[in-house]
Amino acid sequence: MTEPRLRLRLHFGPGSMFGPGRADLLEAIAAHGSISAAGRQMGMSYRRAWTLVEALNAGFSAPLVDSSRGGAAGGGAKLTAEGLAVLAHYRKLEMTLAEAGAAEIAALQQLACAIPTRK
């Protein structure tokens, strides 16, 4: 059995949330330079990817994704300085917490079902 996966979600207030799916989407946008290509990689519809980007841009004090290069030509997208900062802080938080919580996570893993197919 693989290590348990720790998923962190931060709720900053109404309408402002950040978690693993949004972090992955930002990373994919940075990698592909395109919201639609990022969405495709993550198996989500174009519309869903855009809705998430809009939520991300509205939920922080500055937009996280710059899609101003879009338009008639199809365009592209990139992370803003704020987007890069949010992503970096979140990834660092994940690492810090996986380390700090290692003992408790191992204890919970011991109690969890060892055989995935168990009913």
Add this chain to the structure above:
Amino acid sequence: MTEPRLRLRLHFGPGSMFGPGRADLLEAIAAHGSISAAGRQMGMSYRRAWTLVEALNAGFSAPLVDSSRGGAAGGGAKLTAEGLAVLAHYRKLEMTLAEAGAAEIAALQQLACAIPTRK
């Protein structure tokens, strides 16, 4: 604005997960001695609460909730030793991680939207 809320979800493998909702449900069962009363407190249907308890009991190497006192009389429920252990480890993990991640969480909070009503 209140502190950002950190929500942790652990995925141990297929069908075995533990997160804030399940922790709250276990706590409510311990407090009320009843699955249905716990569900009511959490605003979930009787059926939903039972389904979650069944998933919890199947997802760990031993049941977390003992509802054997149920039956014709309506009965009650309590946490098993394993249920108490899982809940205690999870709550300790939450505290440990909130402390260990304080700097990164504060940095993310700074970047998050300060005005919840902002569009």
